[in-house]
Amino acid sequence: MFKAIIYVTLKESVLDPQGVAVQGSLHTLGFANVKEVRIGKRLEVLVEGESKQQAEEQVKVMCEKLLANPVIENYTYEVEEVA
Amino acid sequence: MRFAVPVFPGSNDMDAVHAIEDVLERPVTAVWHHESDLSQYDAIIIPGGCSYGDYLRPGALAARSPIMEGVQKAAEQGKLVIGISNGFQILLESGLLPGAMRKNDHLQFRCDIATLIVENNQNPFTGHYQVGERIRIPIAHAQGNYYCDEQTLAELKKNNQIVFKYVDENPNGSVEGIAGICNKRGNVLGMMPHPERAIVDWMGTSDGVKLFTSMLRYWEENGGAE
Numbered sequence: 001m002f003k004a005i006i007y008v009t010l011k012e013s014v015l016d017p018q019g020v021a022v023q024g025s026l027h028t029l030g031f032a033n034v035k036e037v038r039i040g041k042r043l044e045v046l047v048e049g050e051s052k053q054q055a056e057e058q059v060k061v062m063c064e065k066l067l068a069n070p071v072i073e074n075y076t077y078e079v080e081e082v083a
Numbered sequence: 084m085r086f087a088v089p090v091f092p093g094s095n096d097m098d099a100v101h102a103i104e105d106v107l108e109r110p111v112t113a114v115w116h117h118e119s120d121l122s123q124y125d126a127i128i129i130p131g132g133c134s135y136g137d138y139l140r141p142g143a144l145a146a147r148s149p150i151m152e153g154v155q156k157a158a159e160q161g162k163l164v165i166g167i168s169n170g171f172q173i174l175l176e177s178g179l180l181p182g183a184m185r186k187n188d189h190l191q192f193r194c195d196i197a198t199l200i201v202e203n204n205q206n207p208f209t210g211h212y213q214v215g216e217r218i219r220i221p222i223a224h225a226q227g228n229y230y231c232d233e234q235t236l237a238e239l240k241k242n243n244q245i246v247f248k249y250v251d252e253n254p255n256g257s258v259e260g261i262a263g264i265c266n267k268r269g270n271v272l273g274m275m276p277h278p279e280r281a282i283v284d285w286m287g288t289s290d291g292v293k294l295f296t297s298m299l300r301y302w303e304e305n306g307g308a309e
Contacts, residue, residue, distance in 0.1 A: 017228075071232075
């Protein structure tokens with residue numbers, strides 16, 4: 001069994017209104033030195049398979065087909081073998 | 084002219100069904116999303132709502148369901164496809180229209196009547212409107228902040244694909260105030276406002292009627308037979 005940890009983030013060129021709102025609240029709390037907040041997603045996917053390489057290839061396709069929207073998002077992932 | 088309204092878990096499909104029945108008095112069928120054959124229909128209206136609870140991204144899961152094969156095929160054949168609100172998000176997620184939706188820039192869900200300007204009446208959906216006509220159409224969304232990169236925007240302009248823009252106030256922060264776009268061929272329209280909720284005066288506006296009558300006229304003028 002393999003566990004993939006996938007991070008989906010907005011591309012740098014895309015404004016993140018949630019991040020801007022959270023930044024405002026951090027400023028309200030006194031963290032005046034906060035310059036930017038950007039919010040993304042973390043997904044955990046457990047897959048059965050023969051090899052880590054096969055799992056990585058599958059996860060890449062999953063990201064491209066569904067988990068990330070390539071118009072506005074980037075993705076990265078790490079795959080590790082789990083018991 | 085036969086209409087199909089795809090139904091996903093969480094769709095507001097009956098608004099679209101009633102609009103076709105009441106405005107056009109043509110047969111309309113709500114079709115469950117497991118069905119992939121839409122060949123018997125002349126037009127498809129992908130309704131609003133929150134398909135799959137807007138999980139992952141609005142429209143993302145619906146865009147990968149079997150019925151979208153039928154929608155893709157219909158679009159390729161030149162049949163009329165309109166996606167309203169969540170339906171627009173689904174068309175973007177499926178790649179039938181370019182761009183993507185972001186959360187509204189103010190992060191609020193907006194339920195209101197928006198004023199739009201008709202940018203283009205050279206497509207099957209807006210033939211009965213005048214270019215520059217101001218129309219009032221309801222909106223109800225949290226993620227209608229249309230985004231595309233500059234190259235795509237230039238393409239949209241060059242090909243006359245921007246169909247509706249918000250005027251007076253942009254309710255969500257969309258690029259250039261875009262409220263609705265079509266594909267290059269013109270037979271696939273996506274829009275955040277709800278024309279199907281603007282068909283009789285007690286709704287506050289009936290400015291959506293002409294969108295449906297435009298579709299019917301286009302179909303009749305292009306060889307459609309009952």
